[in-house]
Amino acid sequence: MINYRKIQSNGNNFLLLDNMDLMYKSEDLSKLAIRDCDVKKGIGADGILVLEPSKKNDFKMRIINANGFESEMCGNGARCVARYTHEQGMTEAKMSFETLAGEIQAKVNENMVKITMGNYGLNLISNGFKHGIKYHFMELGVPHVVIFQEDNAFYSLEEMRNIGRVFDTDHDTFARGTNVNFVRKLSDGNIDVITYERGVEDITDSCGTGSCASAVLSSKRYEMKSPIEVQNIGGINRVYFTENDHSVEVLLEGKVFYSGYIQCEPLAN
Known part of the structure; x- marks a missing residue:
């Protein structure tokens, strides 16, 4: 049998799979994601978080x-694996782990997790x-389009979904x-973000990298601190940022x- 842990951060929900013994190859993981993330035929999830060994960090996270x-x-997935590995005794409260986008450092405080x-x-x-839309673009580990709704017509969720697919x-x-983020300023220091996620190919309840890209660009636009x-x-993500000479x-x-x-049942032969 395949053993998952269901875990979520701000509604961005995942199946977490321990693959520290490297039992599952990349081809297997792809098949599992397609089968088990399907909300109607499988369990339903935005993706599978995979834990694997790392030669330079506490572990490797694959999504x-x-x-x-x-x-x-x-x-959001990085925060999930940080809490899980700490509570399983695999890491200390402060840890570092490997991703395709580089090293992530995390600090776990009960159910609150902060990551670099x-x-x-x-x-x-x-x-x-x-496509008739004014947008901004930023690479933050993964590609993100940010659309400020005050620059364009106000969109319904269905319109956002369609626009996201067109850009993606x-x-x-x-x-x-x-990814495509629709951003609306709520007040000084507060924004509302709805994200269409590539890979999920739909609007999700939350996106961590999308929150970060939207916050950085909002800080420029609205002079937010x-x-x-x-x-x-x-739910709510909190984004911290420090701007240097030419970077953040x-x-x-x-x-x-x-x-x-x-x-879940194992993959069919």
């Missing part, structure tokens, strides 16, 4: 999206106008696809919760 493709990084998201060049932020599948502009509280559909260092904080253990 396999619901469509079977591997992503470089997931902020990296240092990103401000000169890499770009602006554009495409525009591979002439975004070769690896892109750190930290910024980001209201997602599923970003940290992400939020809560993590479990919902149970789940067993």
Whole structure:
């Protein structure tokens, strides 16, 4: 049997799989994600978080999206694996782990987890106008389009979903696809963000990297100071940032919760 732990942060929900013995190869993980993340035919999840050994850090985190493709990084997912590994006695409260986007450092305080998201060049932020929409673009571990709703017409969830798909599948502009964030200022230091996630290919309840990209760009637009509280559909992420000469260092904080253990049939031969 395949043993998962169901875990979520701000409604961004995952199946967590311990693969420290490397029993499951990449092809297996892709098949498992497609089968078990399906909300109607499987368990239902935004992706599978996979724990594997690392030669330089406490462990390696891999994120396999619901469509079977591997992503470089997931902020909410990183918080989930940090809490899990600490409570399982695999790591101390302070830890470091490997991702395709680089090293992540985390600190666990009961159900609250704070992680480093990296240092990103401000000169890499770009602006554009495409598909009739004014947007901004930032790589924050993974690609993110940020759309400020005051620059464009107010969108319903269905319109956001359709716009997200149009941008994500525009591979002439975004070769690896892109996440799309719809941002609305609530007050000084507070924004509302709804994110269409590539890989999930739909709007999710929360996106950690999306919260970070939206917060950094909102700090520029609205002259907001750190930290910024980001209201997602599923709850609140808090984004901390420190701007240097030409870059910004970003940290992400939020809560993590479990919902149970789940067993699934092994893959068919």
